[in-house]
Amino acid sequence: MGITIEVNKKSRELRVAEPESVSALQNGHYGVMRSGVIHLSPEEALYLMDIRNAKCYDEKGNELLFNDLARHLYSKKLMARYFTYKDWKDRGLMVRPVEEAKGNYGKNPMKKYPSGKFTSPKYSIEGVLFPDDLVTIIDDESVGRELYENYWFGQFGSYKAEQRGKLSKLDIYETLFMLKHCGLHLKNSNERKIRRYVKGLRSDLPYMYEVYEDWRLRGFILKTGFKFGTHFRVYFPKASPTKTGEDWVHSRHVIHVFPRRNRMLISEWARAIRVAHSVRKTFILAIPGAKRKAKAKLDFLLYHRKNGGVETPGKDDPTFVMLSLSEEEHIGGGELAEAIEAAKKLGLDLILAISDRETSVTYYRVRRIELPGSRYEYYEIEWEQP
Amino acid sequence: MGITIEVNKKSRELRVAEPESVSALQNGHYGVMRSGVIHLSPEEALYLMDIRNAKCYDEKGNELLFNDLARHLYSKKLMARYFTYKDWKDRGLMVRPVEEAKGNYGKNPMKKYPSGKFTSPKYSIEGVLFPDDLVTIIDDESVGRELYENYWFGQFGSYKAEQRGKLSKLDIYETLFMLKHCGLHLKNSNERKIRRYVKGLRSDLPYMYEVYEDWRLRGFILKTGFKFGTHFRVYFPKASPTKTGEDWVHSRHVIHVFPRRNRMLISEWARAIRVAHSVRKTFILAIPGAKRKAKAKLDFLLYHRKNGGVETPGKDDPTFVMLSLSEEEHIGGGELAEAIEAAKKLGLDLILAISDRETSVTYYRVRRIELPGSRYEYYEIEWEQP
DSSP, X not given: OOOEEXXXXXXXXXXXXXXXXXXXXXXXXXXXXXXXXXXXXXXXXHHHHHHSOOEEEETTSOEEOHHHHHHHHOXXXXXXXXXXXXXXXXXXXXXXXXXXXXXXXXXXOOEEOOOOOOOOOOSOOEEEEEGGGTEEEEOOHHHHHHHHHHHOOSEESBTTBTTSOSOEEEEHHHHHHHHXXXXXEESSOOHHHHHHHHHHHOTTHHHHHHHXXXXXXXXXXEEEOGGGTSSEEEEOTTOOTTOOGGGOOOOOEEEEEOOTTOEEEHHHHHHHHHHHHHTTOEEEEEOOSOOOOOOOOOOEEEOOEETTEEOOBTTBOOOEEEEEEETTXXXXXXXXXXXXXXHHHHTBEEEEEEEOTTSOEEEEEEEEEEOTTOSSOEEEEEEEOO | OOOEEEEOTTTOOEEEOOHHHHHHHHHTTOSEEETTEEEOOHHHHHHHHHHSOOEEEETTSOEEOHHHHHHHHOOTXXXXXXXXXXXXXXXXXXXXXXXXXXXXXXXXXXXXXXXXXXXXOOSOOEEEEETTTTEEEEOOHHHHHXXXXXXOOSEESBTTXXXXXXXXXXXXXXXXXXXXXXXXXXXXXXXXXXXXXXXHHOTTHHXXXXXXXXXXXXXXXXXXXXXXXXXXXXXXXXXXXXXXXXXXXXXXXXXXXXXXXXXXXXXXXXXXXXXXXXXXXXXXXXXXXXXXXXXXXXXXXXXXXXXXXXXOBTTBOOOEEEEEEETTOEEEHHHHHHHHHHHHHHTOEEEXXXXXXXXXXXXXXXXXXXXXXXXXXXXXXXXXXX
């Protein structure tokens, strides 16, 4: 026999009272039981109608189809919530409203990165900035070579052919960093001027620099991530461009900078992660900028697999908390930071669930990174197949 | 003996007069010969100084280093031009200023795509639009299934599990298309309202729709390209979601929509191509929107390889024309369209050469596509290793 849902059109309450249905739903961990009646959430009711052939009637006995009920219950992002809820359920896993969360589950540890120290070169360094191209060129061959070999600043000679040519080229982040920390002198500009120029050119550049500086000061080497579709690629402390053969270490991490004040289409944001994933790099998200009020409403508690079965509400703690998103919506850096912050308070890793235009759902897991000595947090974003 | 370049600081002329150097440069196809003297372009002079140890003096006998000369000759994008020029030269290939182009070289054929025809379904179709999520849901199981199986409109049931569930979900482009061409009726909205809503939401959506409609009307099937980091994936006419096994045809093309009025960072633009490339799809660029005045200054004529050697200026025609770009600059859709138009007038495929922050250069080749019956042009963008 099918499940019958009663909707109270005024209170929006969704009830299942028929005893056989009640016990079936209890076993499936649907809804909340109060005095022998199951009270469903909107997503649960819609799911039962869509997948389990449940029927829905209002208090006057009129039948409501899926669209009727969905229109009646409509709230912001209902379909993004519904499609991501459905996908998790379809995998045989449990999901409950985030409102049921109890305290801090302690399942959200920080990943600690190694630390190093930056020591400044002691050369006298002189260059010329070409502002249109955001590049600084150093004429002095021996200084350029030393900066490249010992600090991996700039590109000496030619890319992957250092012996070809004798110039050194610094990008704009290297230029700013060396002006501030290495006594670089520019024949045609200075730090103050460049900072003003760069900020006028692109409002995100100062944030990009902030992230560059933060990692560089901790001994990491950051070079362009252009080939990996990202802002920076990262080498861990002590990496050097002169190591060869077995000593050569590939970069395994890339950094994407998403300032708090920026907004981005979810599809564009996911594209950046996707490239990193396709080249097997760990994608690190940086969210620089001053904290700002932003709304972050988490959506669902997610129960995952465990040895020999699945986690169950009541018996087990949830493992993740989900933010439901859809391909065509925008997300702000501040909003994302708030959601991560809210997940942290629950002691759960955040799962970003993105429903695309075909309602196929992609999951990204957010892990917090501790960069020793930094006052910022960074996040590893991993593609997750639940 | 080294090459000596004389720069006239007033006229900015760059001359090499010493007979031995003159004949060496002639053999290398540098500069223009006039009365026994070679006249160099800025990029040529800088290249000779950087790579061939050439010395440069002004009319008073003062030596100029690379930076001195570059500052003196500085014009917009000089370094982007220089790095891309250098990279092509470093590959042993010839490159000449675009100003030397002579007429139409006839090396820029159009790639013709197959054509089909769209025939409208004859059902009565009713749905509800959820504006926040940009999705329309159809309750009627049999209509939804037929639209999916026979026209590949919407997602019936669940993604990759059509038998699971009975709803059909249309994305916003399918919704708009079916309102206009298939008599879709929405219980809670209409075409005019949605068009206004969508335009207010995101100014690029009407352009996305324009492209969707153009291909759909020619029998192609367009679905979300989310998994491939792009706007649409494309199936050729007669594709169907119900074909299985050997009859199933994967999409091999993706479409990225870059409206003329938009501007984009080169690094973001390249990222979109990179994802498509990593999943072995052909990347198709659409540049919709009204023509607008845009500056497009092409940079260099490129000579490529030929049987048993390389193409040579004077003897052979160039094969490509290059637009020099750098990772951190912006490009407008209009600007790009103008550059493609200018290349078309020369009868050459356009090469977009992008110098990244380490001066490593990536090349993308632009081929024109003819979509039969469309009044728009589209372009295949291919990664090119010269």
